Amino acid sequence: MGGPSAEREVSLASGHACAAALREKNFEVVEVDAGPDLCVVLTELKPDAVLNCLHGRWGEDGCVQGLLEWIGVPYSHSGVLASALAMDKERTKAVYRAHGLPVVESRIAPADEVRARHVMTPPYVVKPNNEGSSVGVYLVMEENNGPPQLGPEMPEHVMVEAFVPGRELTVTVMGDRALTVTDIITTGWYDYDAKYKEGGSSHVVPADLPQDIFDLCMDYALRAHRALGCRGVSRTDYRWDEARGAGGLVLLETNTQPGMTGTSLSPEQAQHCGISFPDFCAWMVEDASCSR
Numbered sequence: 001m002g003g004p005s006a007e008r009e010v011s012l013a014s015g016h017a018c019a020a021a022l023r024e025k026n027f028e029v030v031e032v033d034a035g036p037d038l039c040v041v042l043t044e045l046k047p048d049a050v051l052n053c054l055h056g057r058w059g060e061d062g063c064v065q066g067l068l069e070w071i072g073v074p075y076s077h078s079g080v081l082a083s084a085l086a087m088d089k090e091r092t093k094a095v096y097r098a099h100g101l102p103v104v105e106s107r108i109a110p111a112d113e114v115r116a117r118h119v120m121t122p123p124y125v126v127k128p129n130n131e132g133s134s135v136g137v138y139l140v141m142e143e144n145n146g147p148p149q150l151g152p153e154m155p156e157h158v159m160v161e162a163f164v165p166g167r168e169l170t171v172t173v174m175g176d177r178a179l180t181v182t183d184i185i186t187t188g189w190y191d192y193d194a195k196y197k198e199g200g201s202s203h204v205v206p207a208d209l210p211q212d213i214f215d216l217c218m219d220y221a222l223r224a225h226r227a228l229g230c231r232g233v234s235r236t237d238y239r240w241d242e243a244r245g246a247g248g249l250v251l252l253e254t255n256t257q258p259g260m261t262g263t264s265l266s267p268e269q270a271q272h273c274g275i276s277f278p279d280f281c282a283w284m285v286e287d288a289s290c291s292r
Contacts (some may be wrong), residue, residue, distance in 0.1 A: 001031060002033035075290070078234065079291070105161070127158065136153050203265065212246060230256055
């Protein structure tokens with residue numbers, strides 16, 4: 001847990017929550033704040049398995065997965081290739097398209113160009129191509145507002161994506177099973193604070209949707225999980241423009257390391273399906289392996 005990414009604090013919260021849950025199930029747990037000496041620490045600890053609660057770069061992009069493969073320690077969630085693919089939003093979309101899954105128009109552009117002019121007709125969204133949890137997300141609604149003044153935290157190249165109005169939906173996949181659909185309700189943009197701060201958003205579980213849209217969300221999540229080669233738990237996020245019916249449902253991204261905090265979506269969906277948080281965590285540990 002922890003690590004050096006922009007999502008360090010959320011990762012620490014996920015790690016502490018999972019550690020407490022696993023102790024309830026009588027696992028012997030060691031909490032490791034991942035640093036440059038991670039290989040040495042794990043070699044000395046010789047764990048039976050690693051529950052990966054890292055979020056963002058290095059922990060979610062195939063890097064730590066490669067390290068764990070190298071030293072032969074079984075680990076949870078997706079392997080090297082699926083993690084690297086899913087962390088790169090544009091390459092994820094290429095996989096979605098190849099498997100007939102609907103996505104919204106987007107392009108990768110130099111951040112300086114995005115600051116200088118509209119590279120896409122508003123409304124559009126600007127975000128890093130390889131971060132998660134709404135870190136550094138800018139919403140540009142009207143042309144007369146001018147291009148976004150991206151902060152220094154943004155990388156040299158960013159994703160510019162057409163904005164889809166409507167509802168924010170998400171589905172967790174656990175192994176080979178889609179759990180349910182959550183409708184995420186916010187007063188504004190579903191940003192970092194809305195995701196992780198108490199009261200930042202409310203969740204309707206299961207989502208009150210037309211049956212065909214509910215079924216499509218469940219089906220698309222499983223297809224995305226399999227197309228990317230994910231293992232263990234993943235979560236696929238959508239936008240749905242109700243005015244366009246089934247044609248208004250698009251996939252945004254697949255998270256290979258969903259949050260495990262007190263406000264997180266995947267544990268909430270598992271709970272709805274009768275899977276307690278300790279049992280959810282235990283399943284992830286027992287599912288751990290190498291060669292994922």
